[in-house]
Amino acid sequence: NAGVTQTPKFRILKIGQSMTLQCAQDMNHNYMYWYRQDPGMGLKLIYYSVGAGITDKGEVPNGYNVSRSTTEDFPLRLELAAPSQTSVYFCASRKGLAGFSYEQYFGPGTRLTVT
Amino acid sequence: GENVEQHPSTLSVQEGDSAVIKCTYSDSASNYFPWYKQELGKGPQLIIDIRSNVGEKKDQRIAVTLNKTAKHFSLHITETQPEDSAVYFCAASIDIAGGTSYGKLTFGQGTILTVHP
Numbered sequence: 001n002a003g004v005t006q007t008p009k010f011r012i013l014k015i016g017q018s019m020t021l022q023c024a025q026d027m028n029h030n031y032m033y034w035y036r037q038d039p040g041m042g043l044k045l046i047y048y049s050v051g052a053g054i055t056d057k058g059e060v061p062n063g064y065n066v067s068r069s070t071t072e073d074f075p076l077r078l079e080l081a082a083p084s085q086t087s088v089y090f091c092a093s094r095k096g097l098a099g100f101s102y103e104q105y106f107g108p109g110t111r112l113t114v115t
Numbered sequence: 116g117e118n119v120e121q122h123p124s125t126l127s128v129q130e131g132d133s134a135v136i137k138c139t140y141s142d143s144a145s146n147y148f149p150w151y152k153q154e155l156g157k158g159p160q161l162i163i164d165i166r167s168n169v170g171e172k173k174d175q176r177i178a179v180t181l182n183k184t185a186k187h188f189s190l191h192i193t194e195t196q197p198e199d200s201a202v203y204f205c206a207a208s209i210d211i212a213g214g215t216s217y218g219k220l221t222f223g224q225g226t227i228l229t230v231h232p
Contacts, residue, residue: 004158031217042121042204042222043159050217058219059116090158094218102147102210102218106158 001026004107006091012113013081021076021110023091030096032074033058033104034066036087043090049074050096081114088112117142119207121223129231134195136226138205139187145207148188149220150179153202162203163190166210195230202227 007022025032030051035043045058049068063085065077074093078085088111092104118141128134140148146167151159165172165179165188172179176195181188192199205223209216 033219035222040124040224042119042206042224043220044222045219048217048219056217059221092158096218102164102208103149103161104218104220106151106160108156108158 003027004091004093004105006089006107006110008110009108010111012115013078015081015083015114017081018077018079019081019112021078021089021091021112023074023076023107024072025074025091025093025105026072027093027095027105028071029093029105030071031094031104032068033092034064034074034076035090035092036060037090037109038087046076046089078112083114086112086114117145117207117209117221119205119221119223121205121226123226124224125227125229127229127231128195130195130197132195134190134192134199134228134230136190136203136205136228137187138189138207138223139185140207140221141186142207142209143183143186144209147208147210147218148179148181149206150177150190151204151206151222153204153225155201159204192228195228197230197232200228200230 034046047066091107149164153159178191206220
């Protein structure tokens with residue numbers, strides 16, 4: 001298993017540009033999450049999904065959108081990038097069903113700079 | 116919503132010493148408390164977790180203790196080694212079978228642990 005994969009690893013955007021951060025998992029996990037990590041801070045939840053076609057907002061959703069058309073993929077869309085969105089973005093997944101481990105598995109992250 | 120505070124923000128120890136990192140949480144409904152280790156340039160990785168029906172859990176050199184009354188939990192690393200150097204995060208969530216919290220984690224701010232040889 002590759003686990004949780006994220007592309008790209010690095011990206012520089014100009015203010016006002018848009019982009020999609022890709023996330024995929026091959027563990028047949030139901031739950032998927034997007035977090036952002038600002039320097040010296042913990043991770044904050046942007047959006048999450050509990051299954052294909054079901055998404056919901058986390059703590060810091062403004063400026064982002066998500067979709068979940070398959071169990072495997074959970075892309076994060078940035079519209080009209082702003083300097084405040086400069087951060088490291090992590091995707092995570094877990095099985096999500098009762099009786100399974102609660103562990104969230106994280107991808108390697110995407111470092112995004114908006115200038 | 117849940118708020119998790121983590122201390123200290125940096126911790127420097129000599130190889131072989133013990134290291135303790137402490138977290139407090141605000142929501143008494145939280146019942147799952149994981150600890151993650153993040154090495155430079157990588158995503159966080161779970162090292163140990165504890166559920167609210169347990170007061171202590173140990174895995175080799177790592178242990179976690181939970182005090183539900185005081186709403187705090189701690190990570191203990193004994194016999195530290197240079198490869199323990201990393202950023203450590205605590206987190207909390209409400210995880211109930213059939214519930215609607217869906218395992219959403221609230222993280223502490225992180226502790227940079229440096230183990231000097």
